[in-house]
Amino acid sequence: MSSHTSTNINTLGVSTFACAWCGLTVSAYAADGAPRNHCPSCLHSQHVLDHVEGGPSDCEGRMSPIAIAVLRTGDWMVIHRCVRCDELTSNPVCTDDNQLILMRMAVRPLAQPPFPLEAFGTL
Ligand SMILES: [Zn+2]
Ligand SMILES: [Zn+2]
Structure with missing residues (x-):
């Protein structure tokens, strides 16, 4: 058991992008201390090395939010795609992320199915 988990705030560790x-x-850390790599307002991110584990991931291209994924735990992840190198990443949703944009991405496949919904009537 460690006694290091005190409430002291490391002002040196605070960074923004x-x-x-x-x-x-944007603060690089959310209010609860979780690292944040995307903008809470528009959910866009940037493709830099710190944000992705492994891979040639420092092209610094803009990363557009393209989809929502749901983990077994129920947590939502934002899927980003780099506009420059097309790499995909997934990142946890922060509590202050723009919920309108999150919902819009989540329902987009349902609103625009690539097949006629009438097919379900005959199942
Ligand atoms: Zn933004
Ligand atoms: Zn990239």
Whole structure:
């Protein structure tokens, strides 16, 4: 058991980045201390080495949010695709992420099915 989990705030560790899409200055850590790599306002991210494990992942291209994935735990992940190198990444949703954009991505496949829904009537 460690006694290191005190409430001292490491001001040296606080960092920010500018959103590659909307220009918002984003804290690299969410309010609960979780690392954050995408903008809470527009959910765009940037393709830099720190954000992805392994791979040639420092092309610095803009990463667009394209989909929602749900883990077994029920947690939502945002799927990003790099506009420059097409790499896909997944990142946990933060509590202050734009919920309108999250919902819009989540329902998009249901709103635009690539097949006629009438087919279900004959099953
Ligand atoms: Zn943004
Ligand atoms: Zn990239």
